[in-house]
Amino acid sequence: MQIYDVIVVGAGIAGCSSAYFLKQKGLDVLILDRSGVASTGGSAAAGAFVSPKIGKGSSLQSLTNEAFEFAKDFYLQNFPEHFKQTGVVRIPKDRDDSKKFVEYDEFNTSHVEYLEGHRLLAKGIHQAMSSFYFDEAGVCDAPKMCQALITDIPYVQYEVKSLEYENSLWIVDKYRAKKLVLSTGYENRFVDMRYMGVKGTWGTRGDYETSIDLDISMHQKISISANIEGIVKVGATHEKEVDVCIRCDGEPLKNIFKIASEMVDTSDFRLKETFCGMRSGSKDYFPLLGSVIDVSTMLTKYPKLPRGQKLKDAPEKLENLYVCNGLGGRGFVFAPMMGQMLAENIVEGKEIDKRVNPDRLFLKWCRKSPDLER
Numbered sequence: 001m002q003i004y005d006v007i008v009v010g011a012g013i014a015g016c017s018s019a020y021f022l023k024q025k026g027l028d029v030l031i032l033d034r035s036g037v038a039s040t041g042g043s044a045a046a047g048a049f050v051s052p053k054i055g056k057g058s059s060l061q062s063l064t065n066e067a068f069e070f071a072k073d074f075y076l077q078n079f080p081e082h083f084k085q086t087g088v089v090r091i092p093k094d095r096d097d098s099k100k101f102v103e104y105d106e107f108n109t110s111h112v113e114y115l116e117g118h119r120l121l122a123k124g125i126h127q128a129m130s131s132f133y134f135d136e137a138g139v140c141d142a143p144k145m146c147q148a149l150i151t152d153i154p155y156v157q158y159e160v161k162s163l164e165y166e167n168s169l170w171i172v173d174k175y176r177a178k179k180l181v182l183s184t185g186y187e188n189r190f191v192d193m194r195y196m197g198v199k200g201t202w203g204t205r206g207d208y209e210t211s212i213d214l215d216i217s218m219h220q221k222i223s224i225s226a227n228i229e230g231i232v233k234v235g236a237t238h239e240k241e242v243d244v245c246i247r248c249d250g251e252p253l254k255n256i257f258k259i260a261s262e263m264v265d266t267s268d269f270r271l272k273e274t275f276c277g278m279r280s281g282s283k284d285y286f287p288l289l290g291s292v293i294d295v296s297t298m299l300t301k302y303p304k305l306p307r308g309q310k311l312k313d314a315p316e317k318l319e320n321l322y323v324c325n326g327l328g329g330r331g332f333v334f335a336p337m338m339g340q341m342l343a344e345n346i347v348e349g350k351e352i353d354k355r356v357n358p359d360r361l362f363l364k365w366c367r368k369s370p371d372l373e374r
């Protein structure tokens with residue numbers, strides 16, 4: 001029986017990027033997903049825009065924008081056929097938001113232009129408010145990108161129901177590996193990872209056939225892609241803190257389409273396909289990357305943690321278990337950088353960036369979690 005170096009569970013953009021970089025470092029990787037490569041979940045529903053974050057220079061903004069620079073260079077160099085650098089216009093949500101854009105400008109670290117209303121109109125966008133135009137941003141073809149990332153990696157459609165760790169090996173039914181990466185999105189039924197505070201946000205996307213002349217993509221309350229090969233993608237996430245998938249009945253898409261019709265000419269749009277899915281976010285909106293704390297051992301060993309006890313040493317971990325998750329609304333922006341960091345950690349022992357290491361959330365969770373004995 002083959003023993004893999006790593007099994008990655010979940011073939012969304014997080015799992016596929018992790019698998020790609022681990023394979024690049026020479027490891028034998030197997031990837032498992034219950035429903036196909038980016039065929040359900042957040043990665044199937046995503047419009048997959050890759051654009052910078054705007055704001056007043058928070059640390060989440062700087063991390064996102066580091067990840068943006070990494071992702072667009074990575075996609076352009078390695079998979080240019082699945083990443084279209086259409087440029088993305090970031091339009092203020094309303095007049096108040098528009099005033100904030102003036103303050104945001106100094107914190108834009110990527111190449112940006114200010115487009116005024118008449119220039120937006122000339123590009124087919126019905127908006128009077130001046131907007132940021134990030135010409136290096138773009139849009140991925142999500143399933144094709146995920147498939148391309150794992151071209152040389154064995155993939156099996158398989159629903160993981162339980163995990164065992166015996167004799168230094170992870171056992172998933174008939175598959176064995178020295179290490180395991182969980183990239184299962186908003187779901188986790190295997191190990192206690194409550195401290196990471198993963199929450200689902202539900203969203204909908206419609207792909208419309210059209211001959212509209214629209215060569216740039218845009219974000220406002222919703223996202224509208226450029227016309228790429230006769231298809232415009234229109235989508236948004238709209239239900240926060242959801243635990244189970246909602247029925248994908250096309251209802252929210254009607255609202256999303258109504259907003260789109262105020263932004264671009266949708267008169268010849270014909271709905272080709274509807275996608276729905278859940279994206280997973282962490283408590284503090286930063287990604288979750290690295291090893292997993294052994295929660296039950298820690299709570300037994302340090303029973304006063306819920307009452308504020310401090311730790312002198314690093315928390316104990318579940319052996320050879322890793323997570324790449326919590327990529328929020330920017331999975332296609334964060335995933336390549338996270339995949340590389342994880343591979344450098346696993347193969348070269350390089351420390352995981354503290355901003356994304358899930359350990360950051362553990363002590364706070366112990367103190368704030370009402371279901372822990374005090």
Ligand SMILES: Cc1cc2nc3c(=O)[nH]c(=O)nc-3n(C[C@H](O)[C@H](O)[C@H](O)COP(=O)(O)OP(=O)(O)OC[C@H]3O[C@@H](n4cnc5c(N)ncnc54)[C@H](O)[C@@H]3O)c2cc1C
Binds near residue numbers: 045048276
């Ligand atoms: C409507 C919408 C629009 C979005 N737009 C953008 C955007 O424009 N740009 C952007 O960057 N991001 C966007 N996102 C966010 C992005 O989709 C997510 O951040 C990203 O897809 C998360 O990827 P993931 O691999 O972590 O999770 P998922 O893509 O959810 O992948 C998890 C995978 O794990 C598998 N799995 C779960 N449990 C098991 C099990 N027990 N056994 C086997 N397999 C299992 C699932 O089948 C699934 O394939 C959007 C999200 C939505 C919903």
